[in-house]
Amino acid sequence: xxxxxxxxxxxxSAALTQPRSGGxxxxxxxxxxPYGDTTGDGMxxxxxTLPVTHDKRAEGAAVQLANRMGIDPAMVVHAKGMxxxxxxxxxxxxxxxxxxxxxxxxxxxxxALLSAKDVNAVIKQRLRRKLSVVGAxxxxxxxxxGIDAILNVKGIAGEKGLEYxxxxxxxxxxxxxxxxxxxxTARAEKADAVLVSQxxxxxxxxxxxxxxxxxxxxxxxPAGRRPLLIVGGPRFDETMTDELGVDRIFGRGTTPGEVxxxxxxxxxxxxxxxP
Amino acid sequence: xxxxxxxxxxxxxxxxxxxxRAGQPVVDLxxxxxxxxxxxxxxxxxxxxxADPDGIPxxxxxxxxxxxxxxxxxxxxVPVFDALVREGITDVTLLAQKAAAxxxxxxxxxxxxxxxxxxxxxxxxxxxxxxxxxxxAERDRLVKRHGDPAQxxxxxxxxxxxxxxxxxxxxxxxxxxxxxxxxxxxxxxxSLLDYVPEGATREGFAGTYATQENFRLMRAALDxxxxxxxxxxxxxxxxxxxxxxxxxxLAGLERxxxxxxxxxxxxxxxxxxxxxxxxxxxxxxxxxxxAGIIINxxxxxxxxxxxxxxxxxxxxxxxxxxxxxxxxxxxxxxQLGLGHAFxxxxxxxxxxxxxxxxxxxxxxxxPDAPLKWMPPTKHMTGDVFRxxxxxxxxxxxxxxxxxxxxxxxxxxxxVVTPWLSDRDIALQNxxxxxxxxxxxxxxxxxxxxxxxxxxxxxxxxEALDLLDRIGEQTLLTAIxxxxxxxxxxxxxxxxxxAGVAAHEADYCNPATDILEAAA
Numbered sequence: 001x002x003x004x005x006x007x008x009x010x011x012x013s014a015a016l017t018q019p020r021s022g023g024x025x026x027x028x029x030x031x032x033x034p035y036g037d038t039t040g041d042g043m044x045x046x047x048x049t050l051p052v053t054h055d056k057r058a059e060g061a062a063v064q065l066a067n068r069m070g071i072d073p074a075m076v077v078h079a080k081g082m083x084x085x086x087x088x089x090x091x092x093x094x095x096x097x098x099x100x101x102x103x104x105x106x107x108x109x110x111x112a113l114l115s116a117k118d119v120n121a122v123i124k125q126r127l128r129r130k131l132s133v134v135g136a137x138x139x140x141x142x143x144x145x146g147i148d149a150i151l152n153v154k155g156i157a158g159e160k161g162l163e164y165x166x167x168x169x170x171x172x173x174x175x176x177x178x179x180x181x182x183x184x185t186a187r188a189e190k191a192d193a194v195l196v197s198q199x200x201x202x203x204x205x206x207x208x209x210x211x212x213x214x215x216x217x218x219x220x221x222p223a224g225r226r227p228l229l230i231v232g233g234p235r236f237d238e239t240m241t242d243e244l245g246v247d248r249i250f251g252r253g254t255t256p257g258e259v260x261x262x263x264x265x266x267x268x269x270x271x272x273x274x275p
Numbered sequence: 276x277x278x279x280x281x282x283x284x285x286x287x288x289x290x291x292x293x294x295x296r297a298g299q300p301v302v303d304l305x306x307x308x309x310x311x312x313x314x315x316x317x318x319x320x321x322x323x324x325x326a327d328p329d330g331i332p333x334x335x336x337x338x339x340x341x342x343x344x345x346x347x348x349x350x351x352x353v354p355v356f357d358a359l360v361r362e363g364i365t366d367v368t369l370l371a372q373k374a375a376a377x378x379x380x381x382x383x384x385x386x387x388x389x390x391x392x393x394x395x396x397x398x399x400x401x402x403x404x405x406x407x408x409x410x411x412a413e414r415d416r417l418v419k420r421h422g423d424p425a426q427x428x429x430x431x432x433x434x435x436x437x438x439x440x441x442x443x444x445x446x447x448x449x450x451x452x453x454x455x456x457x458x459x460x461x462x463x464x465x466s467l468l469d470y471v472p473e474g475a476t477r478e479g480f481a482g483t484y485a486t487q488e489n490f491r492l493m494r495a496a497l498d499x500x501x502x503x504x505x506x507x508x509x510x511x512x513x514x515x516x517x518x519x520x521x522x523x524x525l526a527g528l529e530r531x532x533x534x535x536x537x538x539x540x541x542x543x544x545x546x547x548x549x550x551x552x553x554x555x556x557x558x559x560x561x562x563x564x565x566a567g568i569i570i571n572x573x574x575x576x577x578x579x580x581x582x583x584x585x586x587x588x589x590x591x592x593x594x595x596x597x598x599x600x601x602x603x604x605x606x607x608x609x610q611l612g613l614g615h616a617f618x619x620x621x622x623x624x625x626x627x628x629x630x631x632x633x634x635x636x637x638x639x640x641x642p643d644a645p646l647k648w649m650p651p652t653k654h655m656t657g658d659v660f661r662x663x664x665x666x667x668x669x670x671x672x673x674x675x676x677x678x679x680x681x682x683x684x685x686x687x688x689x690v691v692t693p694w695l696s697d698r699d700i701a702l703q704n705x706x707x708x709x710x711x712x713x714x715x716x717x718x719x720x721x722x723x724x725x726x727x728x729x730x731x732x733x734x735x736x737e738a739l740d741l742l743d744r745i746g747e748q749t750l751l752t753a754i755x756x757x758x759x760x761x762x763x764x765x766x767x768x769x770x771x772x773a774g775v776a777a778h779e780a781d782y783c784n785p786a787t788d789i790l791e792a793a794a
Contacts, residue, residue, distance in 0.1 A: 049696045080699075083448045088696045140464030140480050144544070145579065145653075174546055176467055200463055200481045202437065202692075252657065 030101040042094045044071060049088050054081035062089040070097045107238040107249075109258070111265035116165055119260045123167035126268050133162060133263070134186045134227070135195040136173035139209035143199035144175045146233055150195065150256050161256045168260070179209075179216045186227055187220070192267050193228040195259070201235045207244065214245030228266055230259070279720050280639050280731045286739060287640065293742035294595035297750045302603050304550060305557040309784065311469070311774035313558045314338045314351040316520035317786045319528075320403030321352070321396065323367045326473040333371035334521070335470045340374035344381035347776035350783045352396035354381040357388055359395065367399065383781070393783055400785040404565065407527035411567040414507075414530055417498070421507040424455040426713055428648060428673055428681035430705055431511070435460035435692060437479030439489045443496045448695075450500040450508045452702050456533060456680065458511035459493060461485050466516025466545050467770060471525065481692070485512050485522060490529035509533055511571065514559045515541055517551070517771045523559035527566030533612065533680075534563060537573035538600050539593065542754060544576055548769035549754055560604030561790040570606065571680070572597040575616030575649035577759055583618040583653075587633050588737035589759055590615050594637060595742070596750070598644070605790070608643035612680055616649035617669040625726065627668055632730035634676040635721070639731075648673045650684025662686035663704060670708035677716045681705065 036043025046066065052058045059076050066074035074093035081087050114122070123131050135151045137144055149156035151172045153163045163170045171189050173182065186194050196213055198206035210231050217226055232250035241249055248262060315334040326332045341351040358379050359370055373379045384392055424430070432454035434445045439459075446457045462479035465472075475492060476484040483489060490512065497508045509532035514522040519536070526534050538556055541547035563570055574590040574597075581589065594613045601611050615637050619626045637646055650669050655662045666684035673681045683705055687697045721727035745753045757763035 047696070049694065082695060082699045083451060086695055088699060140462075143463075175544075176464060202480050205480060 028102070031098050032101060033098050034095055042096065043092065044095045045090065045092050046071070047088065047090045049082070049086055051086055053085050054079055054087040058087045059089075062087075062091060066091045066093055070095045072096060105239070111262055111270075113257065114261045114264060116160065116257070116260065119165055119264050120167040122264050122268055127167075130167055130169040131193070131263060131267065132169045132171070132189050132191050133193050133195060134171045134173065134182070134189050134191040135162075135197070136177035136182050136185075137175045137197050137199070138177050138179055138182060138213055139198070139205060140176060140200070144197070146197035146199055147172065147174075147195065150197070150232065150254070150259055156255060159255045159257050162260060164256075165260055168263075179213050182213065183216050183220045186217070191227040193230060193263055196229075196231045198231060198233040198236070201233075206233055206235060207240075210244045210246060218245065228263070230262075232259075278639070280635055280728050281723065282636075282639055282732065282735060286735060290591075290595055290640075290735065290739055290742060291599070293739065293746055294592070294599045297742060297745045297753075298596055298599040298603070301553050301750050302557065302600070305554045307778050308550060308554045309347060309350060309776055309778060309782065310520070310551055310554050310771070311335075311338050311342070311347065312518050312520045312555055313784070314341075314347060315518075316524045316558065316562070317350070317352055317400060317784055318355065318367065318371075319521060319524050320786050321355075321367055321399040322403065323371055325368060327372075327375060330473060332470050332473060333368050333375070336375035337367075337371035340371075340379070341381045342776075345383045346779075347774075348779040349383045349781055350778075352400065352785050353389060353392045353781075353783045354383055356395040356399070357382065357384040357392035360388075360391065389781075393785070396783070397785040397788070401789055403524075403528075404786065404789055407524075407562070407566050410527065410530040411565075414532065414567060417501065418507045421501045421505060424506050426709055428678045428709075429455040429509070429645075430702070431456040431458060431647070431680050431682045432698065432702070433458045433460050433682070433693075435479075435482045437462065437481070437483055438477040439475050439483055439492055440477060442483055443493060446493065447496055447500045449698065449702075450497065450504055452699065453706060454508070454683075454702070455506065456509040456511055457493070457497060458533075458535075458682075459483050459485070459489070461513050466513070466541065466547075469517045469771065469774065471518050471521050485525075487525045487529060490525055490531055494530055511535065514563070514570075515573075516545060517541075517547060517555075517774070519552075519555040520558040520562070523562040523566075523568075526568060527562050531568060533569045533571055534559075535573065536560065536563065536570040537576075537614070538597050539754065539759060540573040540576060542764045542769065543759055546764065546769050548772035548775065549751055549764055549766045551769070551771040551775050554775060556600065557604050558787065560601055560606055561787065564605035564607070564610065565790055565793065567610075569610045569612050569645060570601065571612040571647045572614045574614040575618070578616050578618035579653050583616070583620070584623060584629060587629075587734045588741055590633070591636065591640070591734060591738035592741050592745070593759060594641065595738070598641065605793075608641070609645065611641065611644040612647040613637065613641055613644050614647045614649060617651045617665075617672060617684075618649075618653050620654055621651075621665060627672070628726050629730060630668075630672050631675060631721075632727040633734060634672050634678065635727065636731040636734055638676050638678070640735075645679030647680040647682065648676075648678035649682050650688070652684075652688050655684075655686075655688035657690050659686040659690070662688060663700065666701065667704050667708060670705050671712060671715075674708055674712050675715050675719045 033042040034044045059079050062076050063074050071093035074091050077092050078090035135147045137147055151170055152161045162168050229246040230248045231246050234252045236249045236251055238249045238251050315338050318334045323334045338351055341354050345354050358381050432449045434442045436442050460482035462482040462484045472484045472486050475488045494510050497510050501508045511533040512531055514534040514536040541552045542549045574593045577589050617630050619629050651665050663686040669684050683701045685693045685697050685701050751766045755765040
């Protein structure tokens with residue numbers, strides 16, 4: 001398969017050190033369509049299952065669905081019956097939809113990415129005390145993989161976790177922490193920031209838990225003394241901060257360095273360093 | 276020992292001896308303490324069933340009532356059967372209901388009353404254990420009738436919809452598609468419930484609640500499937516968390532075939548108190564031994580938090596400890612589904628050779644155990660194409676190193692709970708590898724002084740060093756200091772500590788007496 005696809009710039013290398021504003025309202029249109037092996041061919045590949053027994057009609061149904069998805073012509077390149085009354089399809093074809101890159105709205109990283117050394121230096125010079133971070137998985141979510149990747153010294157993808165930062169004081173409460181426990185610990189640790197990880201998304205548990213958490217902090221602490229509320233997990237929509245009552249949402253693939261840089265940005269460089 | 280790695284038998288014997296030295300103090304601790312869940316398991320064997328209108332099981336109400344009057348340290352069996360005589364009733368569940376209403380007082384009897392209560396308790400609990408014996412004999416008959424899977428490893432597949440009535444058709448479809456073992460993942464958070472929910476359940480988070488009724492429904496469905504597919508399809512659940520002893524008991528009563536049951540998982544990953552865990556674990560393993568259940572240990576989990584190369588030896592150490600605790604509790608080698616996993620970062624040079632070295636080390640150290648081989652999770656990125664390739668290599672490593680139980684990896688790991696098509700593709704992957712290379716372990720003999728042999732011997736050496744250090748400071752200290760999976764878990768902290776009690780001189784647990792007499 002092709003290794004490269006036209007991306008929206010979310011992961012592009014342009015934004016390494018300079019903050020950028022979100023790409024809203026462009027002057028001119030910048031149209032792209034999917035790329036198979038020729039510019040402008042619009043080729044895509046999709047796979048799906050239909051709850052029908054595999055026969056000619058099932059393949060026809062797959063073509064019809066693909067057509068409605070904007071794939072025309074659609075080629076059913078693979079169809080396989082699975083058990084009783086299900087068929088799996090792989091479809092290749094030309095999609096007639098276009099994307100205007102200038103109309104794409106994403107949360108761009110609006111802060112500079114700092115090295116661990118720089119993060120420590122800024123905290124030391126401008127905050128003149130350790131920055132306190134409390135992390136937890138709340139609700140019934142027992143998947144500590146996300147919070148551990150960000151907080152544990154071990155880190156992720158070769159990048160050390162926040163415990164490794166000399167000027168950060170990290171309290172990792174682990175899994176299945178109740179919201180009142182979290183608020184209490186945040187208060188006791190004088191948390192500057194609270195990091196919550198949510199992996200389980202069944203019945204929107206991650207959204208309910210996050211709203212419950214932000215409401216509890218709003219209730220327990222006045223605006224000036226409330227820690228920065230950050231939530232992360234693979235299935236969050238990063239644009240939902242207001243709706244969930246948090247300051248920042250981090251999605252799939254976030255590294256400890258990004259979180260540390262954001263903490264410095266939001267708590268120190270953006271705010272006029274008030275100790 | 277098959278000798279593909281040229282392991283030094285003196286070192287292997289020393290590793291086992293060190294594991295015994297590290298584990299024995301924990302066994303002594305387990306033998307001199309009880310927990311609320313052990314006592315509830317005894318009452319379940321004695322015939323207490325059902326729950327109050329709030330869903331709190333009668334065994335919980337009864338144990339709480341006894342503990343409030345006489346404490347937990349005598350064991351609840353004698354006070355309960357003493358009260359039964361005084362109340363002039365024979366139904367223990369009825370006694371639990373009366374106790375919950377506050378109309379029964381409990382005492383620790385002495386003299387003849389104590390002797391009478393002891394023998395009544397032993398009769399009732401003995402009847403429960405005989406029910407487990409009958410279920411085991413029934414399994415033996417069904418395995419004989421339908422047969423075991425034609426191939427090793429057995430193909431192990433997970434279902435987890437949250438709704439037992441959705442799980443059943445999915446499990447049956449999986450059996451038709453080639454699964455030999457079905458595991459029903461529990462609802463997230465059940466491990467921290469200090470009671471076992473009752474009845475058939477249709478609501479769960481990322482899994483289905485483990486209840487006696489759900490066990491019964493699924494086992495009955497898989498009995499139908501076994502008949503249909505012409506091989507005995509096994510059922511797995513979890514004896515872990517705060518209700519480990521009760522889960523083991525219910526699994527025995529409902530003829531489950533395998534249970535997840537790790538010696539340290541609850542401590543490290545659920546922050547359950549270490550003493551509570553070791554006491555609960557010993558009892559649950561005694562029940563599993565009696566029920567003919569294969570336990571699955573959880574070493575794979577260490578590698579999801581720690582580095583799979585640097586910490587490979589902690590898996591070996593944990594396997595040796597799990598083996599020691601299991602043997603001590605009466606489990607035979609064929610019941611030890613010791614765990615390990617394919618979790619090395621695929622970017623590491625020679626990662627596949629390292630995986631083979633680790634997998635073969637486990638195979639050679641535990642030649643008679645049905646090792647449980649766990650698929651990659653940590654380095655599954657959402658790139659489903661690469662994930663499918665990685666799962667193929669995982670399957671190949673399983674075939675090359677003669678693993679006993681192969682948990683089918685999903686290319687959509689870390690993306691969604693598996694779709695019907697994900698499972699189908701995953702099983703196709705397994706079938707291809709086992710079909711194309713199922714016997715390749717016969718030809719696979721790593722070169723003398725080659726990379727794989729050197730690596731395996733290095734890991735064994737590191738495991739010996741770690742066991743040496745644990746021996747000097749005791750296992751509880753090692754756990755407190757974060758030796759396994761990075762987590763630090765002191766013995767005086769963690770969930771469930773309040774439910775632990777030291778034995779009084781007259782502690783009586785008829786279940787343990789019967790189970791140990793047989794061992």
